[in-house]
Amino acid sequence: MTAEPFLDLHPATETMLDDVLNGFATTPRALPSKYFYDAAGSLLFDQICELNEYYPTKTERWILETYVDEISAALGDNIVLIEYGSGSSIKTRLLLEHLNGLAAYVPIDISKKHLMMAARNLEGEFPTLPIFPVCADYLQDIDLNLTGVLSKGDGHGASSVPTDDGAKRSKEPSHLIFFPGSTIGNFNPEQARDFLKRVHHLAGNNGHLLIGVDLVKDPKVLHDAYNDTQGVTAEFNRNILHHVNHQLGADINVDLFEHRAFWDESAERIEMQLVATDHQKVDINGSVFAFNAGDVIQTEYSHKYRIEGFRALAEDAGFTVDRVWTDPQNLFSVQLLSTI
Ligand SMILES: C[S@@+](CC[C@H](N)C(=O)[O-])C[C@H]1O[C@@H](n2cnc3c(N)ncnc32)[C@H](O)[C@@H]1O
Known part of the structure; x- marks a missing residue:
């Protein structure tokens, strides 16, 4: 594998600049959560x-x-396994070890260096599995076009199956989209529905989505999960500003922001913010923004679902929910959806 992704659709710096300027023009100010993830954020x-x-x-x-x-x-x-927001692909290893007749693995992530590191590690562990890392924002349309690169009839890719007349016809692999980590929770329900519709399209006929969906639970458990005692989540939250500084040459004094995460009962979501502790002016590519103590930058929502609420959302997007697996405490669910 080269150091470069199979497809490199990493958003241009101008796109990030537009997103940041637009986000700082709203009240409260907001940044898209995908910008947590540079190499340090991952x-x-x-x-x-x-x-x-x-x-x-x-x-x-x-x-x-x-x-x-x-x-x-x-x-x-x-099966071709396509993972959205693959990160270190830790949980994916279980699927790579257990799925039958895996034709290829396509990890998709916005964090390029981390994506390539994870893909190289996997290549060492699964040397016969074709891996096609794609660096992209999964909110954009991604034309994967794997047809030309999947070899035929050798156990990978489109396999040849015997037919009644003895001839061999190619059986196209079906798509399994894997979207773990409850990353779906970062969208509001309307965005989640639109996203699922696009996933439904990519999954195609006879396709599946295996998705991790975090569940509504005791607010204390939720609060603690996003306010750890070691301050790692706080560092992760502030990293979005470091990323903006590095990528856009901005001069935000990151030390003058503190982490805040709280459960919003009515919206059933964790809301993560950065709160200014003092006055400062920041320059982002020539645009100047003033912050006063108490000013907020909204950085992430993490919506939690109820089983029946997620079912309605998935069905609205055209999916059928085939199976729902949970843990004994009903903290989290893994759900298998099909396109037919
Ligand atoms: C919450 S982490 C989950 C990582 C891993 N899948 C897991 O379950 O542990 C979200 C992952 O999605 C990636 N990500 C976030 N927003 C993205 C976007 N818009 N496009 C592509 N990747 C994105 C991040 O880089 C990160 O690896």
Whole structure:
């Protein structure tokens, strides 16, 4: 594998500049959560996954480990696995080990260096599996066009299946989209529906979506998960401003912002913000913005779902919910959706 992705659609710096300027023009100011993730942000997220308080990763991993054989049986074989927001692809390893007749793995992530590091590690562990890393914002349309690169009839890619007349016809692999981590929660319900419709299109006929969906629960458990005692989540939150400084040559004094995360009961979501602790003026490519103590930058929503609420959303987007797996405490769910 080269150091470059199979497809490099990383958003241009101008796109980030537009997003930041637009986000700073609203009240309250806001930044898209995808900008947490440069190389440093991806490493910080990996540290969050190891925290005692951060139940989503451990619980989702437990569900996948416990039910991976059922998941595999429900999917059949000859599958191209496409993962949105793959990060370090830690949970994916379970699928790579257990799915039948895996034709290829396509990890998609906006954080290029981290994506390539994860893909190289996987290549060492699964040397015969074709891996096609794609660096992209998954909110954009991505034309994967894998037809030309999947080899035929060798156990990978479109396999040849015997027909009644003895001839061999190519059986196209079906698509399994994997979207773990409850990253779907970063969208508001309307954006989530639009996103799921696009995923439905990419999954195609006979396609599936295996998705991690975090559930509404005791607010204390939620609060602690986003306010860890070691301050890793706070560093992760502030990293969005470091990223803006590095990428856009801005001069934000990041030390003058503190982390805030709280449960919004009526919207059933965790809201993450950065709150200015003092006055400062910041220059972003020639545009100057003043902050006073108490001013807020909205950085992330993390919507939590109820099983029936997510079912309605998925059905609105054209999916059928085939299976829902949860943990004994009903903290988290892994759901298998199909396009037919
Ligand atoms: C919450 S982490 C989940 C990582 C991993 N899938 C897991 O479950 O542990 C979100 C991942 O999605 C990626 N990501 C976030 N927004 C993205 C976007 N708009 N396009 C592509 N990747 C994105 C981040 O770089 C990060 O790796």
